[in-house]
Amino acid sequence: MTEQLPDVETVRQEVRAWLEENWNPAWKGEAQEGPNRVAWLTQVVDAGWAAPQWPKEWFGREFDDARNRVVREEFARVHAFGTGQDRTNLWINTLLAFATEDLKKQLIPGLMRGEVEMCLLYSEPGAGSDLAGVRTKAERDGDEWVVNGQKVWTSGATRADYGMLIARTNWDVPKHRGLSFFFLPMKQPGIEIRPLRQITNESHFNEVFITDARAPAANLLSNEGDGWKVLVTALAYERSYMGEAARGPRSGNRVKMAEGEDELIALAREAGKLSDTSIRQRIAQVIAWRKLNDLNTARAKADLEVGTSASIMSLGKLAMSRILHETARLRTDLLDAESLLEGSENPRAEDANFLALNAYFTSIGGGTDQVQRNIIGERVLGLPKEPEIDKAVPFRDVKGG
């Protein structure tokens, strides 16, 4: 800590030289998975680039913001992945904030190297908008917790080694106070995973049925009953990392676009509707919404860096919901009868219909637009909360369903 940090330019030279020597541009598609992913991540971790801001104990260099940014810039310049885990690794940040030393030592190295895979066990059929209403139960049994319940909307469940689990450990206190947070081992007999078929006829998510699954006592984060606090922190990490990951068209179809031209303009031209003022007004508006959302996000991030509030960061998801739904409507209106079809032979229709359905991923997933408006109204604008009738009631007595 008291060591002198190298100056910024020195850092840049060092990381650039290291990348030149070690990074193979052919690996750039392997950020999520691939044969060289773990080997590369291990190299990055060992060299101290994975999370430069962290202490040496966790493979960091105790860098400040400015030096950290230089590392990210150099990695980005050559399209290398693996740095910035101090800003983007949800799992480790949650562990660092709440786990015992033992659990940290046990999991962090593997997580950094991509050897350990994770999933989220938050939502339940009965607890969607109201996450504090989960009914999955964890009961202490000696040195272990025994877990029973059902989770949904879990992606990556089949590959995961651990799931971050929110479960109820006390039914006699109000709902927010009876929750605990665990790293639940996923490779055990009590875990049954069933793919969930989505409205789009895909299966990116799973239902997870948990029957007498066991977690070591050491896998409890913070204290029993503190689960809501851990969850809120983890959700905030997640939101600040994720940005907008809305999926575009899935057909792979590319309309012919002029340099820099928007796809909607190209589609309208293709449909012979680019001279229709009704269509023109709508295309202009939806492109504008998109550009404005980008500007808002950039402004929020800039504000964050100078240390002031970033209230508008939270508006992006709500704005994106409107953009996606309107884009889908517009694409449909450009197609007329063609939109009756689907499948790879009808790529424009496939895209319009897929987007119309998948827009709900943004307007429902991760908190519905309605919940999002509550959050914005209360946290950003400072409007008063609604009376919460179940807030002070023992959870046992709360009506669910």
Add this chain to the structure above:
Amino acid sequence: MTEQLPDVETVRQEVRAWLEENWNPAWKGEAQEGPNRVAWLTQVVDAGWAAPQWPKEWFGREFDDARNRVVREEFARVHAFGTGQDRTNLWINTLLAFATEDLKKQLIPGLMRGEVEMCLLYSEPGAGSDLAGVRTKAERDGDEWVVNGQKVWTSGATRADYGMLIARTNWDVPKHRGLSFFFLPMKQPGIEIRPLRQITNESHFNEVFITDARAPAANLLSNEGDGWKVLVTALAYERSYMGEAARGPRSGNRVKMAEGEDELIALAREAGKLSDTSIRQRIAQVIAWRKLNDLNTARAKADLEVGTSASIMSLGKLAMSRILHETARLRTDLLDAESLLEGSENPRAEDANFLALNAYFTSIGGGTDQVQRNIIGERVLGLPKEPEIDKAVPFRDVKGG
């Protein structure tokens, strides 16, 4: 009651002959006021046509629906007013439902003949959407009630002889249970009337300041503490009578329209924008909303007549709010820069701007769109009410402002 009713055709002949003999078409503009109004109404009342469905005691003929309708049809045929009071006279219907015999005898004849004028004393600055939260106070003093408080949005206050008043008579019970309903004499020293200047720069309404005004004990309707029940009934009468009384443009400007053509089409043509598909789509849509609202209302009335439910009757005001606001937007968009102006020299702009402001008369007045959606959600769709935190609390302890 046991008398045989004349057959429908006889009724028609009788009323037609009577109108031919007595009605002067020159009076038809005097339904609200005018030099011949009272004299004509007196004739109608004396002849038993004012409220044919009522008992003879109240100048009626104990007619059934079918005969009553014939009377209305014949009056409408020659544009005569004054019949149908059994269906449209809010004041008398309220008296008939809740007043003592003495009060009825005292007021009904004059009300029927248009000699007695009335106004409504419901809304208060602190009780708009939440009418049960009124703070105007009535205290018993011997044979009288002493009233203190402030009412707002009262039209016709300066002409009125009586106001239908909702006031609080008990502060120690929950809000709905401490209200009472009065016919308050308006021509007395304790009543001060100030015109209210509206957003449209007109003054159709007043504020009424009530200071130690007095109402005879006999002017209490129903019992002390039953005011909410009386009010709900009176409001239901009002809504079912009023239909949609939205005001149109006020400039008197008439654009050149083809036979049966919609004014928006004529305005768009005049503005050279009738070929703009964006404008065309919007004009078609807003005309459609208007036609559909008419159809819905007609369907609701038809349902009423065959005795089934008329849930869609209550949708009209909400629908009209959207129609009026969108019409104003559309008129503005047709005008461009011209809409910067106002006044009689700029009739199209005057109309667009007036409508843009006056649309709030419908979307706020008589219950905001938001309150209206609550009512539709709960009473028409049967959705559960919100938790009402002030429902069981003594009104004294309810937070206002």
Add this chain to the structure above:
Amino acid sequence: MARLSGEELSTLQDAFTRLLADKCTEEQVRSWMEDRKGYDPTLWKAMSEMGLTSLLVEERHGGAGAGIIAVERVMEQAGSALLGAPLLASAVMSVAALQASGDEDAQSRLLPQLASGSLVATLLITSPEGDWTGKTLGISAERRGDDWVLSGASGFVLHGRGADCWIAVANTDSGPALFEIEPSSHGATCLALPSFDHTLVLDKITLTDTPARQIGDVGSGWQSIQHALDLGLVALAGEQAGGAQRILDITVDYANIRHQFGRPIGSFQAVKHMAADLIVEVESAISAARQAAEKTDDGADDAPAWRYLAGFSCADAFVRSAADAVQMHGGIAFTWEHVAHLYLRRSRADQQLLGSSNYFREQYLCALGG
């Protein structure tokens, strides 16, 4: 034509409701989705026996002669249950085209079978691009001696694969004419189209020198099709109004029982107010569809305007109701297993089936003189 009395209509509707509750459950609809058949012949038979296929057909041809008002009401129920049977294609549009053709021979040959449901027919209206204005027909007819042969292709044919009789509009030297085709004829192929609404049976039909029997007057073929489209639009509006009403009902029911934050979600204004706005749309759709039916039945001068109005109002009301229903349900409606997306798919299909909402809005304004 003898309109049904209110009582007769109610009796018919009650019977149909019971039939649908038994033979057109969500589970059954899903099984027809999987095999892309759209319906079950036994259901069709039951519907026929109930007289539903005969409503539009005149009494002298074995029908009920009940007219479009009854058809619209029945279609409300069909839409409510996501029925995929060829009521629209066969009992409404094919019947209407034949009636308008004025061809007595074809009528006495085909209408009785259509009325009894023993024959299922469908219309070949548009080129494969999808156009219901008659500007571009996909099929041409050529005289070969006393006979005709047809060549070309038609897209978006409802129930093409299951129909016993195809009725096509084709260009001749003297203008469009109607033709009757046997699906098994020489040169005729039927290709299933992958419809986004899996309950909708759509085909592309290709003809190569396919023999066909001419119906009505040569040159007036499009007028017959236009009549079919007119009645079809009213029937479709009924389906949309019924579908919109049903998905709103489903959503309101769910909002009453689903609890979050210790309260039914329908007690939250966000949900309640969406529902309130939707019922305005749904009631308007019902008004629009029924008005279009009445005006059409009356042969009123302004009937076209009322049909256009129904064309977009009912379509948009259904799409919005179904789309908002998914949102109001939340995550559960993002699953394939939930019924909401079936309504959403059907509503999106219905919005384009005989022309788009934007098209009908434009036509409406034209009809108003704008």
Add this chain to the structure above:
Amino acid sequence: MARLSGEELSTLQDAFTRLLADKCTEEQVRSWMEDRKGYDPTLWKAMSEMGLTSLLVEERHGGAGAGIIAVERVMEQAGSALLGAPLLASAVMSVAALQASGDEDAQSRLLPQLASGSLVATLLITSPEGDWTGKTLGISAERRGDDWVLSGASGFVLHGRGADCWIAVANTDSGPALFEIEPSSHGATCLALPSFDHTLVLDKITLTDTPARQIGDVGSGWQSIQHALDLGLVALAGEQAGGAQRILDITVDYANIRHQFGRPIGSFQAVKHMAADLIVEVESAISAARQAAEKTDDGADDAPAWRYLAGFSCADAFVRSAADAVQMHGGIAFTWEHVAHLYLRRSRADQQLLGSSNYFREQYLCALGG
């Protein structure tokens, strides 16, 4: 040009905020509304002393040379306080027109006075019909020996009656040119227009053989005006963003203190969710206005597109915020005494002042290649 540092900008904004709180209260705005003057000369003097009128003027002409970025920020505050002073007309648009004219003589004569605020100028851009595209100019210029005389009329002139100097674009035989006119000149009349926004000072100016001094090159007059419109649009966007933000703040404050049903109305989702939707619009308007300012200051190739985007986004955000504010306040905002309608009137005026939202949306799409 030297952009102001963040700190300098903050200092300026703080000072302006204090000035507005003192000299541009709602009460004062209402008094200027009544006499239709729009502002108070003592306020204008104080603004000038603060350097607000000099922001755009180059240092060599006595200005701050701070550029459009600073102007946009200052306009946010002006919009917030419903300021009716001729900042836009004189310190932004007239300055910009002169700068673009390339006329050194006119610049050194007029810019120092405009910078110091001692001279108030305004532009005569459009014919009385209102058209900011340059297609139809309302004034024609004619040579009389070495001099020029102007005839015709211009509408929607900002602060015409209070300006010391009118700068008109007029048609000549060689194309449009700029002219300087003294308001007291022969044949010049100024007629107050009844503006719907009573804080907006709009005039119609008629010229008959009015002597005028030509500025810049004959033929390039419209380019100068276009530059003025470009910067004016950015400034106006700032005013709209600031106005939108303020009326939302006022509404949120009210929603926190106004109780109905025993609760602050802001705790009801109907109100809370309207406010949440509005802050998306308001933050977008701020982003749009600032981005347009930066891109314009940079002289970026895509600056026109960003200005058009700001042109409609800020206008619509302001109108929607003000319109929803009335609704969220309920009855009290239906009174003349409440401030909400002043914002609604201003927002409706701003939405048309230099072109409509629909026009800018169309231009935006064109700029994107569509």
